Amino acid sequence: DVKVTQSSRYLVKRTGEKVFLECVQDMDHENMFWYRQDPGLGLRLIYFSYDVKMKEKGDIPEGYSVSREKKERFSLILESASTNQTSMYLCASMEAGGPQETQYFGPGTRLLVL
Amino acid sequence: GEDVEQSLFLSVREGDSSVINCTYTDSSSTYLYWYKQEPGAGLQLLTYIFSNMDMKQDQRLTVLLNKKDKHLSLRIADTQTGDSAIYFCAESIQGYSTLTFGKGTMLLVSP
Numbered sequence: 001d002v003k004v005t006q007s008s009r010y011l012v013k014r015t016g017e018k019v020f021l022e023c024v025q026d027m028d029h030e031n032m033f034w035y036r037q038d039p040g041l042g043l044r045l046i047y048f049s050y051d052v053k054m055k056e057k058g059d060i061p062e063g064y065s066v067s068r069e070k071k072e073r074f075s076l077i078l079e080s081a082s083t084n085q086t087s088m089y090l091c092a093s094m095e096a097g098g099p100q101e102t103q104y105f106g107p108g109t110r111l112l113v114l
Numbered sequence: 115g116e117d118v119e120q121s122l123f124l125s126v127r128e129g130d131s132s133v134i135n136c137t138y139t140d141s142s143s144t145y146l147y148w149y150k151q152e153p154g155a156g157l158q159l160l161t162y163i164f165s166n167m168d169m170k171q172d173q174r175l176t177v178l179l180n181k182k183d184k185h186l187s188l189r190i191a192d193t194q195t196g197d198s199a200i201y202f203c204a205e206s207i208q209g210y211s212t213l214t215f216g217k218g219t220m221l222l223v224s225p
Contacts, residue, residue: 004156031211033212040122040217041217042202042215042216042218043157043202043215045212048211048212050211058212090156090157092157094211096211102147102159102162103157103159103213104159105149105156105157105158106156107155107156108154108155108156
């Protein structure tokens with residue numbers, strides 16, 4: 001079974017802090033994704049990566065950056081957290097060119113920025 | 115651009131069938147998916163259908179795809195209280211790694 005883990009389930013930070021959200025997958029997947037989920041807005045793609053050190057902007061990259069130094073790990077960075085970044089953050093991974101291109105999700109990190 | 119639409123809420127009684135509907139706009143979709151999200155959890159893949167199929171059945175789940183109308187549905191037979199969750203429809207397009215998700219349908223099953 002594919003396993004995608006996220007470093008924290010719940011996180012509380014203050015405005016202006018630098019925040020790191022970590023995601024690790026154990027299936028040697030090339031592609032990894034960061035989404036945020038907000039009520040009434042569904043899932044919105046922040047960034048994704050299709051290989052080590054490669055990244056692509058999603059639909060809402062502003063205020064975020066990412067790091068992919070190792071294949072299994074994809075980090076989301078909030079350089080200076082703001083209250084409008086309070087949200088549920090979901091990480092996913094996917095095998096490149098897999099037969100059904102399925103994304104596997106982690107349990108999510110619920111971030112509160114005060 | 116692509117867009118995926120779902121109704122936001124569905125309420126059914128335990129034992130009834132549930133039908134969750136989804137429409138999409140991109141005719142070059144390759145796969146269409148249904149994900150389930152239980153409270154406080156991540157998304158779990160329920161089932162998927164390749165775009166050249168009309169129907170797929172998996173135990174209590176039946177997926178119907180109408181390519182002409184770009185309409186996808188998920189039918190859950192004999193709905194149980196444990197089926198209460200948010201259900202997301204998503205589409206992928208061949209050659210692109212990203213999925214486009216709908217906003218999710220909250221299914222509430224009452225005893």
